Amino acid sequence: xxxxxxxFTTSWRKGNSFIRIVTFSTKPQxxxxxxxxxxQSQPNSTGSIEGRKSVIxxxxxxxYPEFLPDPKVEWRNPVREKLERMDMLDRRTKxxxxxxxxxSILAVTSxxxxxxxxxxxxxxxxxxxxxxxxxARFILxxxxxxxxxxxxxELYDPTIHKIEVLRLEKRLDxxxxxxxDALPEYSTVDINMEPENLDDSAEVPxxxxxxxxxxxxxxxxxxxxxxxxxxxVDQYITDKQRRQALxxxxxxxxxxxxxxxxxxxxxEEQKExxxxxxxxxxxxxxxxxxxxxxxxxxxxxxxx
Amino acid sequence: MLRxxxxxxxxxxxxxxxxxxxxxxxxxxxxxxxxxxxxxRKERLARDTTVTTENKAFVKEIIKDKYGxxxxxxxxxxxxxxxxxxxxxxxxxxxxxxxxxxxxxARKIGQYPLWLKNGERxxxxxxxxxxxHVIRYIPPHEYKPxxxxxxxxxxxxxxLLVGAESVDPSTLTKEYCGLFRDSGVMxxxxxxxxxxxxxxxxxAGTPLNVAHFRAGDxxxxxxxxxxHGFQGVVKxxxxxxxxxxxxxxxxxxxxxxxxxxxxxxRVWPGTKMPGHxxxxxxxxxxxxIWRINTKYNVMWVQGSAIPGSTNGLVYIYDTILxxxxxxxxxxxxxxxxxxxxxxxxxxxxxxxxxxxxxKDDTITFQxxxx
Numbered sequence: 171x172x173x174x175x176x177x178f179t180t181s182w183r184k185g186n187s188f189i190r191i192v193t194f195s196t197k198p199q200x201x202x203x204x205x206x207x208x209x210q211s212q213p214n215s216t217g218s219i220e221g222r223k224s225v226i227x228x229x230x231x232x233x234y235p236e237f238l239p240d241p242k243v244e245w246r247n248p249v250r251e252k253l254e255r256m257d258m259l260d261r262r263t264k265x266x267x268x269x270x271x272x273x274s275i276l277a278v279t280s281x282x283x284x285x286x287x288x289x290x291x292x293x294x295x296x297x298x299x300x301x302x303x304x305x306a307r308f309i310l311x312x313x314x315x316x317x318x319x320x321x322x323x324e325l326y327d328p329t330i331h332k333i334e335v336l337r338l339e340k341r342l343d344x345x346x347x348x349x350x351d352a353l354p355e356y357s358t359v360d361i362n363m364e365p366e367n368l369d370d371s372a373e374v375p376x377x378x379x380x381x382x383x384x385x386x387x388x389x390x391x392x393x394x395x396x397x398x399x400x401x402x403v404d405q406y407i408t409d410k411q412r413r414q415a416l417x418x419x420x421x422x423x424x425x426x427x428x429x430x431x432x433x434x435x436x437x438e439e440q441k442e443x444x445x446x447x448x449x450x451x452x453x454x455x456x457x458x459x460x461x462x463x464x465x466x467x468x469x470x471x472x473x474x
Numbered sequence: 475m476l477r478x479x480x481x482x483x484x485x486x487x488x489x490x491x492x493x494x495x496x497x498x499x500x501x502x503x504x505x506x507x508x509x510x511x512x513x514x515r516k517e518r519l520a521r522d523t524t525v526t527t528e529n530k531a532f533v534k535e536i537i538k539d540k541y542g543x544x545x546x547x548x549x550x551x552x553x554x555x556x557x558x559x560x561x562x563x564x565x566x567x568x569x570x571x572x573x574x575x576x577x578x579x580a581r582k583i584g585q586y587p588l589w590l591k592n593g594e595r596x597x598x599x600x601x602x603x604x605x606x607h608v609i610r611y612i613p614p615h616e617y618k619p620x621x622x623x624x625x626x627x628x629x630x631x632x633x634l635l636v637g638a639e640s641v642d643p644s645t646l647t648k649e650y651c652g653l654f655r656d657s658g659v660m661x662x663x664x665x666x667x668x669x670x671x672x673x674x675x676x677x678a679g680t681p682l683n684v685a686h687f688r689a690g691d692x693x694x695x696x697x698x699x700x701x702h703g704f705q706g707v708v709k710x711x712x713x714x715x716x717x718x719x720x721x722x723x724x725x726x727x728x729x730x731x732x733x734x735x736x737x738x739x740r741v742w743p744g745t746k747m748p749g750h751x752x753x754x755x756x757x758x759x760x761x762x763i764w765r766i767n768t769k770y771n772v773m774w775v776q777g778s779a780i781p782g783s784t785n786g787l788v789y790i791y792d793t794i795l796x797x798x799x800x801x802x803x804x805x806x807x808x809x810x811x812x813x814x815x816x817x818x819x820x821x822x823x824x825x826x827x828x829x830x831x832x833k834d835d836t837i838t839f840q841x842x843x844x
Binding site for chain 1: 600785841
């Protein structure tokens, strides 16, 4: 059992070598794995459990995190969750909701009764992604005319026409809310940006850029959040704040298995959930790939 | 009786010297508040020490023979009784505006948003009708409750006993199981009585489903609110409390002054104070049904403030709000299982006309034409 588990975790790691996405899982994170296991890892993208090959890709919980329900036990109900998933799939047949992460650059086109032409398009960097089910939502941020603009979209809102991923990448943190306190160039995106083509088989790149913050006052105590993507937190805080940040650290929480268990959906249940929706999601993915191929071929035009 | 006799004897004045004392409570006598007959002890004291596995298998077999095989019916683990229950022939009567229909027993299973066709997002709560069966109808001349419900002209209304959620009868007392004997229905975990007009009576043994209501109807949902226990004034009544610092000591979450002086030098009745919060029966009235799913017996009801916790029991009634009552005839007395297919078609879902179905195309707004 132990061995199969190890093979499983390593193969999972191979497929998804990023770590700071909100995972909703009890699995140990990749950097906690002892080195000797990493050596035996084999490039097996599907993963084998108990000798049988699972068809469901292991990275579905990162690509479709909103399909996993809220882990709070008091709020769970199998029938509700099932109905919710069915509605989500119904919506996904009408609109292509692509894979994206915090840090990716998106363009969202949506119906807006107040916009000229009744349609609006907003380009920005995804700084936050939360909630599950039909409530799933994300925040896009951009700086337009020296003014920071954020728009919060709901993933399954039927007024959204199109969600395009202009640049698919990840960052070092779960959220990029600190961009609000950073220099504006870090959240400025060209609104006429063209989508960058990324090979389908390639791993999603991690952008390890370090953001430079403006001097205090800040919206939050960033120094207490152990942020990886910030360059100069130390520059602006006082000794007292440094001491307090140290006092508020909770280094034992990573060993709190009960806490992890309560805040995540167990692996077995994840498998059940994704087994239910896998066939439809997979066919939607194939369709998306076909469309993408069509789009990437541009017929040369005659000049003059 | 005794008293009148004594008074009569006194009137005769046979022996005027004798003074008989009559000691009784007099004004304190009031009718005994008897509970309805279905208020009997439900759970049996389990003594499983002497029960062998063969015994258990035998009990299961008996239950299967008597009530049907276990089955999952509309997403609820239950027993398949359709072959065993035969309801009597029933003649429908026309609906009229004063008629009171039966209600349903449901569980609150969660909440999620729906969108209207104009792009507006609404919050809805999902209520699942859990395996409801009619247990008994008590006609008006027999229904004489000791504790009178607050219904005008009660003598004109009968009472319909409805049960929800089948349970293994070997876990229940004999008396409780006896309540279900005449209907032939599996003993139910939950019982509720609905006060109905005699025209709306439904024969015992009939399963009730969510199509008892239509999408677009308004309902009242009654439930017991979440129990918060004894709470202070900040949580219970939303008082502001007092500052955390600036010299404030020991009064951060206290109510402060609770009454004036002089003429009104007392605490007035109804003053908001700390006390027990929640665990009360509350009715959320006039909620619209946005959507109905007949496969899982689920209805999507307006709002996220339905009393009770998720997976808690609620009771659904036709609304009593005068402007939201039925204008046209609802399914009367109810929608029977045979009529379900004609109602829904292939998709199980019935949407209210204003609601955007997730299978529909993306919402677009038409530009104004000047």
